[in-house]
Amino acid sequence: MRTEQHGRRLRLGAGALAVLLILAGALILTVGLRAQRHAPQPPASAAIPYAADTATTSTTTVGPPALAARGIRGPVLPASTPTHLDIPAIGVSSALMELGLNADHTVQVPPLGRDSRAGWYRYSPSPGQVGPAVLLGHVDSAQYGPGVFFELGATRPGELVSVTRADHTVAVFRVDRVVSYSKNAFPTLEVYGNTDHAALRLITCGGRFDLTSHSYENNIVVYASLVSSHRA
Known part of the structure:
Protein backbone atom coordinates (compact mmCIF):
# COMPACT_ATOMS: atom_id res chain seq x y z
CA MET A 1 0.00 0.00 0.00
CA ARG A 2 2.77 2.44 0.88
CA THR A 3 4.65 1.61 -2.30
CA GLU A 4 1.52 2.09 -4.42
CA GLN A 5 0.75 5.43 -2.84
CA HIS A 6 4.30 6.50 -3.36
CA GLY A 7 4.04 5.40 -6.97
CA ARG A 8 0.89 7.40 -7.39
CA ARG A 9 2.60 10.45 -6.00
CA LEU A 10 5.40 9.94 -8.49
CA ARG A 11 2.95 9.60 -11.35
CA LEU A 12 1.02 12.68 -10.23
CA GLY A 13 4.29 14.53 -9.84
CA ALA A 14 5.36 13.58 -13.35
CA GLY A 15 1.98 14.67 -14.72
CA ALA A 16 2.19 18.00 -12.93
CA LEU A 17 5.75 18.45 -14.18
CA ALA A 18 4.62 17.78 -17.75
CA VAL A 19 1.89 20.42 -17.45
CA LEU A 20 4.36 22.89 -16.01
CA LEU A 21 6.79 22.21 -18.85
CA ILE A 22 4.03 22.73 -21.41
CA LEU A 23 2.99 25.99 -19.76
CA ALA A 24 6.59 27.12 -19.49
CA GLY A 25 7.14 26.28 -23.16
CA ALA A 26 4.04 28.21 -24.14
CA LEU A 27 5.23 31.18 -22.06
CA ILE A 28 8.67 31.11 -23.66
CA LEU A 29 7.11 30.89 -27.12
CA THR A 30 4.76 33.79 -26.34
CA VAL A 31 7.59 35.93 -24.99
CA GLY A 32 9.75 35.00 -27.99
CA LEU A 33 7.02 35.93 -30.45
CA ARG A 34 6.42 39.23 -28.70
CA ALA A 35 10.13 39.99 -28.65
CA GLN A 36 10.59 39.07 -32.33
CA ARG A 37 10.85 41.98 -34.73
CA HIS A 38 8.00 42.01 -37.21
CA ALA A 39 8.53 43.50 -40.66
CA PRO A 40 6.48 46.68 -41.22
CA GLN A 41 3.39 46.34 -43.38
CA PRO A 42 2.17 49.09 -45.72
CA PRO A 43 -1.01 50.91 -44.66
CA ALA A 44 -3.94 51.12 -47.08
CA SER A 45 -2.99 54.72 -47.84
CA ALA A 46 0.34 53.59 -49.32
CA ALA A 47 -1.52 51.81 -52.12
CA ILE A 48 -2.98 55.11 -53.37
CA PRO A 49 -1.06 56.20 -56.52
CA TYR A 50 1.37 59.02 -55.82
CA ALA A 51 0.32 62.35 -57.32
CA ALA A 52 3.54 63.54 -58.97
CA ASP A 53 4.39 67.24 -58.92
Missing part, protein backbone atom coordinates in the same frame (compact mmCIF):
# COMPACT_ATOMS: atom_id res chain seq x y z
CA THR A 54 4.52 67.96 -62.65
CA ALA A 55 6.59 71.08 -62.01
CA THR A 56 9.50 69.01 -60.71
CA THR A 57 9.08 65.76 -62.63
CA SER A 58 11.27 65.25 -65.66
CA THR A 59 9.34 64.12 -68.73
CA THR A 60 12.19 64.28 -71.21
CA THR A 61 12.64 61.06 -73.14
CA VAL A 62 16.24 59.84 -73.15
CA GLY A 63 16.57 57.70 -76.22
CA PRO A 64 15.10 57.49 -79.74
CA PRO A 65 12.43 60.18 -80.36
CA ALA A 66 10.29 57.40 -81.83
CA LEU A 67 9.55 56.28 -78.26
CA ALA A 68 7.45 59.38 -77.64
CA ALA A 69 5.52 58.69 -80.83
CA ARG A 70 4.71 55.22 -79.44
CA GLY A 71 3.13 56.75 -76.35
CA ILE A 72 6.06 56.13 -74.02
CA ARG A 73 5.90 58.39 -70.97
CA GLY A 74 8.81 59.84 -69.04
CA PRO A 75 12.56 59.32 -69.28
CA VAL A 76 13.95 56.10 -70.72
CA LEU A 77 17.44 54.57 -70.64
CA PRO A 78 19.11 51.98 -72.87
CA ALA A 79 19.62 48.47 -71.55
CA SER A 80 22.34 47.96 -68.94
CA THR A 81 22.74 45.35 -66.21
CA PRO A 82 21.90 46.70 -62.72
CA THR A 83 24.67 46.31 -60.15
CA HIS A 84 23.56 48.09 -56.97
CA LEU A 85 20.35 49.17 -55.23
CA ASP A 86 19.88 52.04 -52.78
CA ILE A 87 16.69 52.93 -50.90
CA PRO A 88 17.80 55.69 -48.50
CA ALA A 89 14.43 56.03 -46.72
CA ILE A 90 14.68 52.48 -45.29
CA GLY A 91 18.46 52.14 -45.15
CA VAL A 92 18.88 49.64 -47.99
CA SER A 93 22.20 49.52 -49.85
CA SER A 94 22.70 46.22 -51.65
CA ALA A 95 24.76 44.77 -54.44
CA LEU A 96 22.48 43.11 -56.99
CA MET A 97 22.76 39.54 -58.22
CA GLU A 98 21.11 38.13 -61.34
CA LEU A 99 18.14 35.81 -60.98
CA GLY A 100 16.55 33.51 -63.56
CA LEU A 101 13.95 30.76 -63.49
CA ASN A 102 13.76 27.59 -61.42
CA ALA A 103 13.21 24.19 -63.03
CA ASP A 104 9.45 24.58 -62.48
CA HIS A 105 9.56 27.97 -64.28
CA THR A 106 8.96 29.99 -61.12
CA VAL A 107 11.09 33.07 -60.57
CA GLN A 108 14.28 32.45 -58.61
CA VAL A 109 14.88 34.29 -55.36
CA PRO A 110 18.25 35.17 -53.82
CA PRO A 111 19.76 32.46 -51.62
CA LEU A 112 19.25 32.77 -47.88
CA GLY A 113 22.41 33.81 -46.09
CA ARG A 114 23.91 36.16 -43.55
CA ASP A 115 24.79 38.59 -46.34
CA SER A 116 21.23 39.13 -47.60
CA ARG A 117 21.22 40.71 -51.06
CA ALA A 118 18.58 41.74 -53.54
CA GLY A 119 18.47 40.32 -57.05
CA TRP A 120 17.37 41.44 -60.51
CA TYR A 121 15.14 39.09 -62.50
CA ARG A 122 17.13 39.06 -65.71
CA TYR A 123 14.16 38.22 -67.94
CA SER A 124 12.59 41.54 -67.00
CA PRO A 125 13.77 44.87 -68.50
CA SER A 126 16.87 46.40 -66.97
CA PRO A 127 16.06 49.35 -64.68
CA GLY A 128 15.51 52.38 -66.91
CA GLN A 129 14.20 50.51 -69.92
CA VAL A 130 10.53 50.65 -70.84
CA GLY A 131 8.63 48.04 -68.83
CA PRO A 132 8.78 46.68 -65.27
CA ALA A 133 12.29 45.93 -64.00
CA VAL A 134 11.84 43.38 -61.21
CA LEU A 135 14.02 43.25 -58.08
CA LEU A 136 13.44 40.64 -55.37
CA GLY A 137 14.76 40.17 -51.85
CA HIS A 138 14.04 38.28 -48.64
CA VAL A 139 12.19 39.86 -45.73
CA ASP A 140 13.85 37.65 -43.09
CA SER A 141 14.79 34.10 -42.16
CA ALA A 142 14.69 32.06 -38.96
CA GLN A 143 18.44 31.47 -39.11
CA TYR A 144 19.77 34.88 -40.13
CA GLY A 145 17.10 37.33 -38.97
CA PRO A 146 16.04 40.43 -40.97
CA GLY A 147 16.76 40.31 -44.71
CA VAL A 148 17.60 43.03 -47.20
CA PHE A 149 13.91 43.90 -47.73
CA PHE A 150 12.85 43.64 -44.08
CA GLU A 151 11.77 47.30 -44.07
CA LEU A 152 10.29 47.32 -47.57
CA GLY A 153 6.75 47.61 -46.22
CA ALA A 154 7.75 50.93 -44.60
CA THR A 155 8.45 52.48 -48.01
CA ARG A 156 6.07 55.31 -48.85
CA PRO A 157 4.90 56.93 -52.10
CA GLY A 158 7.13 59.81 -53.15
CA GLU A 159 10.36 58.31 -51.79
CA LEU A 160 13.31 57.71 -54.13
CA VAL A 161 15.02 54.48 -55.16
CA SER A 162 18.35 54.48 -57.01
CA VAL A 163 19.74 51.67 -59.15
CA THR A 164 23.35 51.84 -60.29
CA ARG A 165 23.97 50.15 -63.65
CA ALA A 166 26.96 48.61 -65.40
CA ASP A 167 27.15 51.54 -67.83
CA HIS A 168 27.96 53.82 -64.85
CA THR A 169 24.60 55.53 -64.85
CA VAL A 170 22.27 55.71 -61.87
CA ALA A 171 18.56 55.34 -62.60
CA VAL A 172 16.45 57.25 -60.07
CA PHE A 173 12.90 56.04 -59.47
CA ARG A 174 10.12 57.56 -57.40
CA VAL A 175 7.78 55.26 -55.49
CA ASP A 176 4.21 55.38 -56.82
CA ARG A 177 2.52 53.01 -54.36
CA VAL A 178 3.15 50.12 -51.98
CA VAL A 179 0.72 47.20 -51.90
CA SER A 180 0.41 43.96 -49.93
CA TYR A 181 -1.19 41.14 -51.95
CA SER A 182 -2.32 37.72 -50.81
CA LYS A 183 -0.17 35.09 -52.53
CA ASN A 184 -3.40 33.33 -53.47
CA ALA A 185 -4.52 36.40 -55.43
CA PHE A 186 -1.23 37.78 -56.73
CA PRO A 187 -1.89 40.07 -59.76
CA THR A 188 0.79 38.66 -62.06
CA LEU A 189 -0.17 40.76 -65.10
CA GLU A 190 -0.24 43.99 -63.12
CA VAL A 191 3.15 43.34 -61.57
CA TYR A 192 4.99 41.78 -64.52
CA GLY A 193 2.95 43.07 -67.47
CA ASN A 194 3.92 45.74 -70.02
CA THR A 195 3.95 49.43 -69.07
CA ASP A 196 4.13 52.68 -71.04
CA HIS A 197 7.10 53.95 -69.01
CA ALA A 198 10.31 52.81 -67.33
CA ALA A 199 9.02 51.10 -64.20
CA LEU A 200 10.46 49.30 -61.21
CA ARG A 201 8.99 46.56 -59.03
CA LEU A 202 10.48 45.67 -55.63
CA ILE A 203 9.05 42.43 -54.24
CA THR A 204 9.32 40.59 -50.94
CA CYS A 205 7.16 38.54 -48.57
CA GLY A 206 4.78 40.07 -46.05
CA GLY A 207 1.56 39.73 -44.15
CA ARG A 208 0.96 37.02 -41.54
CA PHE A 209 3.46 34.23 -41.07
CA ASP A 210 1.79 30.82 -41.38
CA LEU A 211 3.38 28.53 -38.79
CA THR A 212 1.99 25.47 -40.57
CA SER A 213 3.42 26.17 -44.02
CA HIS A 214 6.43 28.10 -42.62
CA SER A 215 5.89 30.94 -45.07
CA TYR A 216 4.33 34.38 -45.27
CA GLU A 217 0.83 34.64 -46.68
CA ASN A 218 1.36 37.86 -48.68
CA ASN A 219 3.75 39.58 -51.05
CA ILE A 220 4.64 43.24 -50.68
CA VAL A 221 5.15 45.03 -54.01
CA VAL A 222 6.61 48.51 -54.39
CA TYR A 223 5.70 50.21 -57.67
CA ALA A 224 8.04 52.98 -58.85
CA SER A 225 8.67 55.03 -62.00
CA LEU A 226 11.88 56.43 -63.48
CA VAL A 227 12.13 60.20 -62.94
CA SER A 228 15.78 60.96 -63.75
CA SER A 229 19.30 59.59 -64.17
CA HIS A 230 22.85 60.73 -63.60
CA ARG A 231 26.41 59.48 -63.88
CA ALA A 232 27.60 57.20 -61.08
Whole structure:
Protein backbone atom coordinates (compact mmCIF):
# COMPACT_ATOMS: atom_id res chain seq x y z
CA MET A 1 0.00 0.00 0.00
CA ARG A 2 2.77 2.44 0.88
CA THR A 3 4.65 1.61 -2.30
CA GLU A 4 1.52 2.09 -4.42
CA GLN A 5 0.75 5.43 -2.84
CA HIS A 6 4.30 6.50 -3.36
CA GLY A 7 4.04 5.40 -6.97
CA ARG A 8 0.89 7.40 -7.39
CA ARG A 9 2.60 10.45 -6.00
CA LEU A 10 5.40 9.94 -8.49
CA ARG A 11 2.95 9.60 -11.35
CA LEU A 12 1.02 12.68 -10.23
CA GLY A 13 4.29 14.53 -9.84
CA ALA A 14 5.36 13.58 -13.35
CA GLY A 15 1.98 14.67 -14.72
CA ALA A 16 2.19 18.00 -12.93
CA LEU A 17 5.75 18.45 -14.18
CA ALA A 18 4.62 17.78 -17.75
CA VAL A 19 1.89 20.42 -17.45
CA LEU A 20 4.36 22.89 -16.01
CA LEU A 21 6.79 22.21 -18.85
CA ILE A 22 4.03 22.73 -21.41
CA LEU A 23 2.99 25.99 -19.76
CA ALA A 24 6.59 27.12 -19.49
CA GLY A 25 7.14 26.28 -23.16
CA ALA A 26 4.04 28.21 -24.14
CA LEU A 27 5.23 31.18 -22.06
CA ILE A 28 8.67 31.11 -23.66
CA LEU A 29 7.11 30.89 -27.12
CA THR A 30 4.76 33.79 -26.34
CA VAL A 31 7.59 35.93 -24.99
CA GLY A 32 9.75 35.00 -27.99
CA LEU A 33 7.02 35.93 -30.45
CA ARG A 34 6.42 39.23 -28.70
CA ALA A 35 10.13 39.99 -28.65
CA GLN A 36 10.59 39.07 -32.33
CA ARG A 37 10.85 41.98 -34.73
CA HIS A 38 8.00 42.01 -37.21
CA ALA A 39 8.53 43.50 -40.66
CA PRO A 40 6.48 46.68 -41.22
CA GLN A 41 3.39 46.34 -43.38
CA PRO A 42 2.17 49.09 -45.72
CA PRO A 43 -1.01 50.91 -44.66
CA ALA A 44 -3.94 51.12 -47.08
CA SER A 45 -2.99 54.72 -47.84
CA ALA A 46 0.34 53.59 -49.32
CA ALA A 47 -1.52 51.81 -52.12
CA ILE A 48 -2.98 55.11 -53.37
CA PRO A 49 -1.06 56.20 -56.52
CA TYR A 50 1.37 59.02 -55.82
CA ALA A 51 0.32 62.35 -57.32
CA ALA A 52 3.54 63.54 -58.97
CA ASP A 53 4.39 67.24 -58.92
CA THR A 54 4.52 67.96 -62.65
CA ALA A 55 6.59 71.08 -62.01
CA THR A 56 9.50 69.01 -60.71
CA THR A 57 9.08 65.76 -62.63
CA SER A 58 11.27 65.25 -65.66
CA THR A 59 9.34 64.12 -68.73
CA THR A 60 12.19 64.28 -71.21
CA THR A 61 12.64 61.06 -73.14
CA VAL A 62 16.24 59.84 -73.15
CA GLY A 63 16.57 57.70 -76.22
CA PRO A 64 15.10 57.49 -79.74
CA PRO A 65 12.43 60.18 -80.36
CA ALA A 66 10.29 57.40 -81.83
CA LEU A 67 9.55 56.28 -78.26
CA ALA A 68 7.45 59.38 -77.64
CA ALA A 69 5.52 58.69 -80.83
CA ARG A 70 4.71 55.22 -79.44
CA GLY A 71 3.13 56.75 -76.35
CA ILE A 72 6.06 56.13 -74.02
CA ARG A 73 5.90 58.39 -70.97
CA GLY A 74 8.81 59.84 -69.04
CA PRO A 75 12.56 59.32 -69.28
CA VAL A 76 13.95 56.10 -70.72
CA LEU A 77 17.44 54.57 -70.64
CA PRO A 78 19.11 51.98 -72.87
CA ALA A 79 19.62 48.47 -71.55
CA SER A 80 22.34 47.96 -68.94
CA THR A 81 22.74 45.35 -66.21
CA PRO A 82 21.90 46.70 -62.72
CA THR A 83 24.67 46.31 -60.15
CA HIS A 84 23.56 48.09 -56.97
CA LEU A 85 20.35 49.17 -55.23
CA ASP A 86 19.88 52.04 -52.78
CA ILE A 87 16.69 52.93 -50.90
CA PRO A 88 17.80 55.69 -48.50
CA ALA A 89 14.43 56.03 -46.72
CA ILE A 90 14.68 52.48 -45.29
CA GLY A 91 18.46 52.14 -45.15
CA VAL A 92 18.88 49.64 -47.99
CA SER A 93 22.20 49.52 -49.85
CA SER A 94 22.70 46.22 -51.65
CA ALA A 95 24.76 44.77 -54.44
CA LEU A 96 22.48 43.11 -56.99
CA MET A 97 22.76 39.54 -58.22
CA GLU A 98 21.11 38.13 -61.34
CA LEU A 99 18.14 35.81 -60.98
CA GLY A 100 16.55 33.51 -63.56
CA LEU A 101 13.95 30.76 -63.49
CA ASN A 102 13.76 27.59 -61.42
CA ALA A 103 13.21 24.19 -63.03
CA ASP A 104 9.45 24.58 -62.48
CA HIS A 105 9.56 27.97 -64.28
CA THR A 106 8.96 29.99 -61.12
CA VAL A 107 11.09 33.07 -60.57
CA GLN A 108 14.28 32.45 -58.61
CA VAL A 109 14.88 34.29 -55.36
CA PRO A 110 18.25 35.17 -53.82
CA PRO A 111 19.76 32.46 -51.62
CA LEU A 112 19.25 32.77 -47.88
CA GLY A 113 22.41 33.81 -46.09
CA ARG A 114 23.91 36.16 -43.55
CA ASP A 115 24.79 38.59 -46.34
CA SER A 116 21.23 39.13 -47.60
CA ARG A 117 21.22 40.71 -51.06
CA ALA A 118 18.58 41.74 -53.54
CA GLY A 119 18.47 40.32 -57.05
CA TRP A 120 17.37 41.44 -60.51
CA TYR A 121 15.14 39.09 -62.50
CA ARG A 122 17.13 39.06 -65.71
CA TYR A 123 14.16 38.22 -67.94
CA SER A 124 12.59 41.54 -67.00
CA PRO A 125 13.77 44.87 -68.50
CA SER A 126 16.87 46.40 -66.97
CA PRO A 127 16.06 49.35 -64.68
CA GLY A 128 15.51 52.38 -66.91
CA GLN A 129 14.20 50.51 -69.92
CA VAL A 130 10.53 50.65 -70.84
CA GLY A 131 8.63 48.04 -68.83
CA PRO A 132 8.78 46.68 -65.27
CA ALA A 133 12.29 45.93 -64.00
CA VAL A 134 11.84 43.38 -61.21
CA LEU A 135 14.02 43.25 -58.08
CA LEU A 136 13.44 40.64 -55.37
CA GLY A 137 14.76 40.17 -51.85
CA HIS A 138 14.04 38.28 -48.64
CA VAL A 139 12.19 39.86 -45.73
CA ASP A 140 13.85 37.65 -43.09
CA SER A 141 14.79 34.10 -42.16
CA ALA A 142 14.69 32.06 -38.96
CA GLN A 143 18.44 31.47 -39.11
CA TYR A 144 19.77 34.88 -40.13
CA GLY A 145 17.10 37.33 -38.97
CA PRO A 146 16.04 40.43 -40.97
CA GLY A 147 16.76 40.31 -44.71
CA VAL A 148 17.60 43.03 -47.20
CA PHE A 149 13.91 43.90 -47.73
CA PHE A 150 12.85 43.64 -44.08
CA GLU A 151 11.77 47.30 -44.07
CA LEU A 152 10.29 47.32 -47.57
CA GLY A 153 6.75 47.61 -46.22
CA ALA A 154 7.75 50.93 -44.60
CA THR A 155 8.45 52.48 -48.01
CA ARG A 156 6.07 55.31 -48.85
CA PRO A 157 4.90 56.93 -52.10
CA GLY A 158 7.13 59.81 -53.15
CA GLU A 159 10.36 58.31 -51.79
CA LEU A 160 13.31 57.71 -54.13
CA VAL A 161 15.02 54.48 -55.16
CA SER A 162 18.35 54.48 -57.01
CA VAL A 163 19.74 51.67 -59.15
CA THR A 164 23.35 51.84 -60.29
CA ARG A 165 23.97 50.15 -63.65
CA ALA A 166 26.96 48.61 -65.40
CA ASP A 167 27.15 51.54 -67.83
CA HIS A 168 27.96 53.82 -64.85
CA THR A 169 24.60 55.53 -64.85
CA VAL A 170 22.27 55.71 -61.87
CA ALA A 171 18.56 55.34 -62.60
CA VAL A 172 16.45 57.25 -60.07
CA PHE A 173 12.90 56.04 -59.47
CA ARG A 174 10.12 57.56 -57.40
CA VAL A 175 7.78 55.26 -55.49
CA ASP A 176 4.21 55.38 -56.82
CA ARG A 177 2.52 53.01 -54.36
CA VAL A 178 3.15 50.12 -51.98
CA VAL A 179 0.72 47.20 -51.90
CA SER A 180 0.41 43.96 -49.93
CA TYR A 181 -1.19 41.14 -51.95
CA SER A 182 -2.32 37.72 -50.81
CA LYS A 183 -0.17 35.09 -52.53
CA ASN A 184 -3.40 33.33 -53.47
CA ALA A 185 -4.52 36.40 -55.43
CA PHE A 186 -1.23 37.78 -56.73
CA PRO A 187 -1.89 40.07 -59.76
CA THR A 188 0.79 38.66 -62.06
CA LEU A 189 -0.17 40.76 -65.10
CA GLU A 190 -0.24 43.99 -63.12
CA VAL A 191 3.15 43.34 -61.57
CA TYR A 192 4.99 41.78 -64.52
CA GLY A 193 2.95 43.07 -67.47
CA ASN A 194 3.92 45.74 -70.02
CA THR A 195 3.95 49.43 -69.07
CA ASP A 196 4.13 52.68 -71.04
CA HIS A 197 7.10 53.95 -69.01
CA ALA A 198 10.31 52.81 -67.33
CA ALA A 199 9.02 51.10 -64.20
CA LEU A 200 10.46 49.30 -61.21
CA ARG A 201 8.99 46.56 -59.03
CA LEU A 202 10.48 45.67 -55.63
CA ILE A 203 9.05 42.43 -54.24
CA THR A 204 9.32 40.59 -50.94
CA CYS A 205 7.16 38.54 -48.57
CA GLY A 206 4.78 40.07 -46.05
CA GLY A 207 1.56 39.73 -44.15
CA ARG A 208 0.96 37.02 -41.54
CA PHE A 209 3.46 34.23 -41.07
CA ASP A 210 1.79 30.82 -41.38
CA LEU A 211 3.38 28.53 -38.79
CA THR A 212 1.99 25.47 -40.57
CA SER A 213 3.42 26.17 -44.02
CA HIS A 214 6.43 28.10 -42.62
CA SER A 215 5.89 30.94 -45.07
CA TYR A 216 4.33 34.38 -45.27
CA GLU A 217 0.83 34.64 -46.68
CA ASN A 218 1.36 37.86 -48.68
CA ASN A 219 3.75 39.58 -51.05
CA ILE A 220 4.64 43.24 -50.68
CA VAL A 221 5.15 45.03 -54.01
CA VAL A 222 6.61 48.51 -54.39
CA TYR A 223 5.70 50.21 -57.67
CA ALA A 224 8.04 52.98 -58.85
CA SER A 225 8.67 55.03 -62.00
CA LEU A 226 11.88 56.43 -63.48
CA VAL A 227 12.13 60.20 -62.94
CA SER A 228 15.78 60.96 -63.75
CA SER A 229 19.30 59.59 -64.17
CA HIS A 230 22.85 60.73 -63.60
CA ARG A 231 26.41 59.48 -63.88
CA ALA A 232 27.60 57.20 -61.08
